[in-house]
Amino acid sequence: MKTISRATPLLIALLSSSFVSMAYAEVNTPLEAFEQLSPSALEKLRNANIDVNQLLANDANDLIVTFNKDRYAVDNSQNTGKNVATRKYKLVKQQVSSQLKDTQILRDYYGSPMSFYRVNSKKDLVKLLNDADVESIQPNINVEPTLQQSLPFIRQPQTANTYVQTGQGRYFFKGKGSVVAILDTGLDATRSAFGSCNIGSASCSVVGTYEFAQEANGQGDGQLDDDPSKHGTNVSGIALGVAPEAKLVSLDVFNWQVDNRGQRQLLAPSYAIQGALNWIYNNHITRNGNGLNVVSLNMSLGGGANKTATNDLALLGDLKNMGVASVVATGNEYYTDAIAWPASEINAIAVGAVHDTTNQSARVYCGRDYNNQDKFNYGYRVDDVTCFSNSSNLLDILAPGYDITAAGITMSGTSQATPHMAGAYAVMRAPTVIDRTQDSVDDTTRRFKQNGVSVRDSRNGIVRPRLDLYATLMSIAQS
Known part of the structure; x- marks a missing residue:
């Protein structure tokens, strides 16, 4: 045809x-x-x-x-x-x-x-x-899922095909034994990307779904994913794509609120974020023998323009000491001297977005400027920082975040870059890897930074590493 x-x-x-x-x-x-x-x-x-x-x-x-x-x-x-x-x-x-x-x-x-x-x-x-x-x-147009571009871009397939011989047989580096906590709009576990989902069963990649943001009636909304566009489902699918043998726990921190113009908005109240972090803390395997081995949490959410580091979420430090990497999106307001909160937290890993393909004729929406005017970028190349990605000296690392398709949903943003990193932590902090390296969260972060591809943001001259999962894994053999 x-x-x-x-x-x-x-x-x-x-x-x-x-x-x-x-x-x-x-x-x-x-x-x-x-x-x-x-x-x-x-x-x-x-x-x-x-x-x-x-x-x-x-x-x-x-x-x-x-x-x-x-x-x-x-x-x-x-x-x-x-x-x-x-x-x-x-x-x-x-x-x-x-x-x-x-x-x-x-x-x-x-x-x-x-x-x-x-x-x-x-x-x-x-x-x-x-x-x-x-x-x-x-x-009828055959569209190639962009996750199939982003995974080779970060060399995930080579990582997943690498193995070590253990007493139980071959162990492939796919995140087995790790759990990623997704703080987002929820997760539609009925989608085939998450397996045959009777939640908690061996055939399902989702071990639990919990709601932390009450609606106006004081109750949960009962939705698998609050967002009609399925933001949380897309984010979850990306993390699982990077670490296909990891498990996910969905912590819904969003609810619908009415702003001062009478418009309904999907927002994450800080009480819900704190509640979800507290849940991870209390249900982590280090505190509860029957708990979950959460090795990373993903927050593709945020707001504000922070130019200095913040320390409003003390639990992030506690979770880091327990072995949990807090991976947070920098935001999409195309700031070049600030990032959103909570990416600005001192114990967060702040993630910005790059392109994983080249398209010199594309028209990319960059958001609105201070005069409320729409801004566009025309054309991009591999490893260009996306025009919408917030950046400053608080930025830690970059990952693909433009036109990312996962769980049947395509989205762009630092929201999509962040779960690439959360999944990468699930691979590098899986039990078999940690047993060998004894790496702390800071050690793992250092590996990612030292082995990433160096990228310069043309907007502000800031140079940061872009995720290279395979090079990071190979660094273990040299340590």
Whole structure:
């Protein structure tokens, strides 16, 4: 199956051709097909940003079709709500499909005005595009999950394929025996990225989910992930991608609050953050024989613009003494002389974001400046610090944080860089590694910094290491 190109202009010569009304007599060549396309069909192609020349040249095309459901009336005396909509979708889909002889329905999105077609002839393609019941089309684009870029970028695959021989057999460096605590919006453990999840079972990567931020009614919200965009789920998937044999515990510290403009916002109150840290402290294996071996905690959250170190979370120091690395995002306000709290805490590892690919024509949103104006960056290269990443002398380390896909969700930010580091700590502080090195949290951090790739932030000249997990692991053999 050939790929359909996007963002390619139509040929001027073809656009100047006149539309010929025909009964779809013979459609054997791209030109014959084009001459039978209606103006509305061409508009659908323009709106989908599809190169019509390549589309018509292909022997077959995979297309996601959205139908015009409003063209069909349904007697709703016996049905209401969704059932009526579903019946209307079914009617219009049947009408369109009945005209197509060389087209396969690869997937029907039941209850939705969409279907996924493989159109195997130019004649069917013309019919489909001309059909007034077809509202729009989209090409089927195979998008490579960016986690598959970020993991090789930090050399995680080489790390995961390295092993030592132990009394129990081969041990691969995938974080086995470690637990990462994710302080975020929650975790949708039903997603396949986390295994077959009866939480706490061997087949599930999630050992527990707990809520620390009460809603206005004094109760938890009962949501697996408070954020409609699934921020906590994405963050959790990244950490697990780096340390696939580690376990996760989700500590939901966010709730919905109304700001002074009457807008609902998803925020993490400090009482919830303190509560989650206290939970880790009390349930750590060093204090509770039946507790969890939490080796890192991830806080992809924060606010403010701190230019000096803070010391408001004393528990971070206690947790560090217990062997827990507190990994925190620096924030996305593109400050070049400050970072957010709690990344500014003296016992936090502050993580900024870099690009893991090169794209000289991309348009990257950088946030808003002090005048509330949107700012953009045009083009980036591998190991460029992202334009939105907060940076200052308080920054510790960098990791990939642009267009990161995990658990089926794609996001960008220092929020995505941070779990790469939290997962890296899970690998480097797993029991088999610690038994050999006796490294403290500070020792592990020093390894990451000494073995990272040196990156200079062009905005302020600050040089910091970017995570190289394999080089860090190899440093053990030399110690």
